[in-house]
Amino acid sequence: MSSRIYHFMPGLQTLFNYRQRWLAADVKAALSVAAVALPVAIAYAQLTGVNAAVGLYSCVLPMLVYALFGSSKQLIVGPDAATCAVIAAVVTPLAAGDTIKHWQLVITMTAMTGFWCLIASKFKLGVLADFLSKPILMGLLNGVAITIIVGQISKVLGVTFDERYLLERLADAPSYITQSHLPTLFMAIFTAFSYLLIKRIKPSWPSAMFAITFAALLVWGFNLNQYQVTTIGVVTGGLPLFQTPEFNIGIVRELVVPALNLAIVSFVSMMLTARSFAAKNSYEIDADKEFRALGMANIASAISQGFAVSGADSRTAVNDANGGKTQLVSIIAAAIIAIIAIFFTAPLEYIPSAALGVVLIIASISLIDLKTLWQLKYKDKQAFYLALTTLLAVLFVGVIPGITMAVLLGLFQFIRTVMRPTDQILGVDINGVVRTLDTSDKSKAVQGLFIYRFNSPLTYFNASYFKRRLLTEYARQDDDIKCVIIDAVPCFTHLDLSVMAMLADLELIFRKRNVRLELAGRKRQLLAWFKVVGIKSGKEGIYIHSDLYVALNKNSHNQGLNIGLATSTAPQSTQV
Structure with a gap:
């Protein structure tokens, strides 16, 4: 008491x-x-x-x-x-x-x-x-x-x-x-x-x-x-x-x-x-x-x-x-x-x-x-x-x-900060740690993969901007991109129907280009949301992984790449 x-x-x-x-x-x-x-x-x-x-x-x-x-x-x-x-x-x-x-x-x-x-x-x-x-x-x-x-x-x-x-x-x-x-x-x-x-x-x-x-x-x-x-x-x-007040209420x-x-x-x-x-x-x-x-x-x-x-x-x-x-x-x-x-x-x-x-x-x-x-x-x-x-x-x-x-x-x-946040294209360094691709050349892009991070929670008023930025940055990449991986941790923080609809549109756009769309992080949460709104996951829809390292390792093995990635037991925090 x-x-x-x-x-x-x-x-x-x-x-x-x-x-x-x-x-x-x-x-x-x-x-x-x-x-x-x-x-x-x-x-x-x-x-x-x-x-x-x-x-x-x-x-x-x-x-x-x-x-x-x-x-x-x-x-x-x-x-x-x-x-x-x-x-x-x-x-x-x-x-x-x-x-x-x-x-x-x-x-x-x-x-x-x-x-x-x-x-x-x-x-x-x-x-x-x-x-x-x-x-x-x-x-x-x-x-x-x-x-x-x-x-x-x-x-x-x-x-x-x-x-x-x-x-x-x-x-x-x-x-x-x-x-x-x-x-x-x-x-x-x-x-x-x-x-x-x-x-x-x-x-x-x-x-x-x-x-x-x-x-x-x-x-x-x-x-x-x-x-x-x-x-x-x-x-x-x-x-x-x-x-008590004595004036017109x-x-x-x-x-x-x-x-x-x-x-x-x-x-x-x-x-x-x-x-x-x-x-x-x-x-x-x-x-x-x-x-x-x-x-x-x-x-x-x-x-x-x-x-x-x-x-x-x-x-x-x-x-x-x-x-x-x-x-x-x-x-x-x-x-x-x-x-x-x-x-x-x-x-x-x-x-x-x-x-x-x-x-x-x-x-x-x-x-x-x-x-x-x-x-x-x-x-x-x-x-x-x-x-x-x-x-x-x-x-x-x-x-x-x-x-x-x-x-x-x-x-x-x-x-303004939420609607127009910063974003990053990610790669890996020689130790397999995920880093931002920049002019320092400490990290390199993973062949065949486009890894994208959006530094703000996604909601109805910035979903369109997210879509534009992702497609714009994707268009600047080489033609041999086979998979687009989105870091889901910073941006998928709550269920928003507009965001889910935008995600379904992205999956359709990339599917027509023979490119897989994958999400890394918040696996249980995203699977539950997909079930609610009717979005398919896996081979028939959007792949979802538990974190970025799992997604990268899986794709590197599938494509026969040897890039020295950290295992999924690596620290979850990535360097930017």
Whole structure:
């Protein structure tokens, strides 16, 4: 019974087997994580367009839930720049300036994101962690980071953007600079200076927390409100009160696809962070469990009136750097943030919006990595163009269309790989090992045989391409080909009627040319499929062998060839 519980709640097993020697490191890491998470949560609440307390609520319950259901010992979940930017881009036009409606739409989209994650976990879609390739995610994060930076400049300058899209805002940048509110600009410069100074003097200290604290003290001590320095205003503390949404249910339809996109992007981003720290600390994580944990964390956030969360790479790095050993770090940090959210929110009203804008800009700058993106041009041009296309899509058409394009690009990249895979003509070397025929002359073609390998599972949408490639390569061979052997292991992975029909057509084409068609590998499986669809095997149809070596040996003996082939007991893996 306990094993089933531990399987469902991996964090519980760690906590029940907790060792006292871990406690000091976990407490130290938790204090550091809380110190970093507090200002970031408040800043991301502003980015999302909700009250500062909502940012704090988004940390507490999700962190507790992930500590129990997540399989990563170091990962910290919480508000994330890209996640908040996506939510704001979706919800803001739907809310049309209604703050209550805006907040409720945020909660609704958060819950929907969580449910999408749970559905994905139920169907074991953790493989989606590999769905968005690193180049696509790189372009997406760079684009989102630049979008956030431009958006927060209005807070730094003390102006309000009239334009919704990035290009229009950049076009009108000179006029906005001339309209800058000098006290607000001074506050932004002071915050940035404080942050950089602390970062230089004490790199291990939570610079963002100290910078925001100094800015708030400056507002409070000198009553800078009289100079129209905007602050986040009164923050209502206490326990979150659950409210049912009060808007037209039809609006929910507008959130379905964006919530799905957000679930995929959040999960992929989280898995990159979780896997990197798991590898560093020598343990494995379960992608399907992580999907479920992310879903439950988002639903927990929605229940506690918070917004969507994801894996927070900066806070995870702080946790690891301070020696955090277990999920207890999340529990202690959540408790600290909860105490502040319930009892000590009064001082938060003095935090200037410009200071939060600076913190968001600094956090977003850390996401920008244009140098690595540009280096892709010399390492992998296809990856470079994918990353660049995603980046430009986010910048030119917006965050949501950009994310949708990123998801579609990932899908198209996969389909293209499956539909148009590489293929090889095989031969044997002097030791009888099957190798690819290439310019190295390490292997030679077997007289009278044409051996073909297709490096992708065969299905209805690439069967025609397979047929064309096989016939094209066959036509380039000498006229004395007596037998065509297809390596069945990589391509015949599942029963597909279209593939079976194509195979029957190939057998007829080769039979008319007095050429035998043979398959090597997956013998039992193929014989069962042939029986189902009515394709004949053996002398009256297609020969099937247990592996390539058996097929080659049989044909070499039949034709009186002496090519020194390895026996059928040779290793099944062939060299390519």
